[in-house]
Amino acid sequence: MSLRDHIDDPLALAFLDAADAHRAWLEGSLAQAEFEEGLHVDFAEVDALVDQDEARLAAQTGSRALPAEYSGHGYRVRIGLTALGATYIELLEGSGLSLFGVTLSAGQRVEVAVEAPMELAALTADGQPIVLR
Amino acid sequence: MVSLSEQVADFVSTGAQAGALWSNVLSHVRNATRRYPDAYFELGQKNDESIEGLAGRVFTICARVEKGRFPFMKRTPFVAYVEEDFDDPPIRYHSFYAKLSITREILRDDYAKNIRRDPVLRFRDDLHRRIGKVLPEVGIALEGGKGGHTRWTIQAGPRRPMTEDAVVDALKGRDEPLEVLVSEALKVIAVPISHSRLSNLLGRVIDPPSTDEADAGAGESLEDTVTIRRAVIEAWEELGDDERALVAALARGDSYDDLIARCPSLNNRVAVSRATKRVGQVFVARVVEAIGGTADASAPPRELLEQVAGVLLPLLPELES
Numbered sequence: 001m002s003l004r005d006h007i008d009d010p011l012a013l014a015f016l017d018a019a020d021a022h023r024a025w026l027e028g029s030l031a032q033a034e035f036e037e038g039l040h041v042d043f044a045e046v047d048a049l050v051d052q053d054e055a056r057l058a059a060q061t062g063s064r065a066l067p068a069e070y071s072g073h074g075y076r077v078r079i080g081l082t083a084l085g086a087t088y089i090e091l092l093e094g095s096g097l098s099l100f101g102v103t104l105s106a107g108q109r110v111e112v113a114v115e116a117p118m119e120l121a122a123l124t125a126d127g128q129p130i131v132l133r
Numbered sequence: 134m135v136s137l138s139e140q141v142a143d144f145v146s147t148g149a150q151a152g153a154l155w156s157n158v159l160s161h162v163r164n165a166t167r168r169y170p171d172a173y174f175e176l177g178q179k180n181d182e183s184i185e186g187l188a189g190r191v192f193t194i195c196a197r198v199e200k201g202r203f204p205f206m207k208r209t210p211f212v213a214y215v216e217e218d219f220d221d222p223p224i225r226y227h228s229f230y231a232k233l234s235i236t237r238e239i240l241r242d243d244y245a246k247n248i249r250r251d252p253v254l255r256f257r258d259d260l261h262r263r264i265g266k267v268l269p270e271v272g273i274a275l276e277g278g279k280g281g282h283t284r285w286t287i288q289a290g291p292r293r294p295m296t297e298d299a300v301v302d303a304l305k306g307r308d309e310p311l312e313v314l315v316s317e318a319l320k321v322i323a324v325p326i327s328h329s330r331l332s333n334l335l336g337r338v339i340d341p342p343s344t345d346e347a348d349a350g351a352g353e354s355l356e357d358t359v360t361i362r363r364a365v366i367e368a369w370e371e372l373g374d375d376e377r378a379l380v381a382a383l384a385r386g387d388s389y390d391d392l393i394a395r396c397p398s399l400n401n402r403v404a405v406s407r408a409t410k411r412v413g414q415v416f417v418a419r420v421v422e423a424i425g426g427t428a429d430a431s432a433p434p435r436e437l438l439e440q441v442a443g444v445l446l447p448l449l450p451e452l453e454s
Contacts, residue, residue, distance in 0.1 A: 019442065
């Protein structure tokens, strides 16, 4: 029995029409064919990437000289060196930013043994992934 | 160095390592998308912003969205990785690199969306469909090639394979019916080829229409797209299990019997009616809230729902599969 026969809400019927059209369109689409046929997938490369060493992947991206500052999305972060030569991260603007496995509150400075990446990937207090440069 | 699997386990158990894990996801998504052209990215542009947006969606899905298919089985990918005790390679495989990984699923959906809005891509999509009708008439299907998909060839004597550029040069400018071009292409390529690769190749041979035609997506900003998508995801998260199952069943075109087999509480017309009404209201309310203050916010509910469908239907495989 069709689900359509059990629906009388006009909004749901409109959604059903849109869904039917979308499904019919996607099925024969170039997007679906390229996805299923792996047009942009090099299977040998996939094997290598799946088995890659994480440290090598991190090293590929390079690092910045210290001190380095990053900003964006209402946050500003500094990675610097203490007088004793330890690396620290400090949240200069914003609050509740998670990066390098720690969560910083406003103005907080924490010593963490990290290199300064070319860009800083972090999570906001509500879990949104962002990138600071 | 903390491994990817340790980062996932820490993130799932305590929320620790979130920043480090996100950084790792971003690096892998960059790697996985190296070969993809602009057409696969939001608004048809491959740049830092669109790659980060994609990586953010991969991270959000891995962290928050319960997916039905193997190996997730109604768990978020990160939870599934921990419960299945995956080490790094299978996590990388299912999240980023496999042909059917989460990353590539999203790329497919963004590409499908771009095809609808870009006249040149629409032309290539239409060409692909026309080639699909011609192929069984002129070609021979070889099942289960590398990657498990069908490839096409043609009966001909021994030939030396040509590069794709040489094939395009050989066929360009020939004013022939499509079946002749497909047949000639299969002859000169001389090796079995997938339907999508052949479509791309002939898409370079046959000129698309002029791009003077206004782009349907012009004026649409990445910010608008993200705002509506976030509203739709929030609405989805607000729904109960049965309501989500109902939306998915509508989207898939399931029968009523399939739906009530999964959701016995919807086994009468009143229950379905109540659920469909609430679902529509939740989506429309979230989108109105997100775009509040704009002219679009006062559009009739049906128009708003069509806007929701435009975002939700391509997104459902990410949310539900």
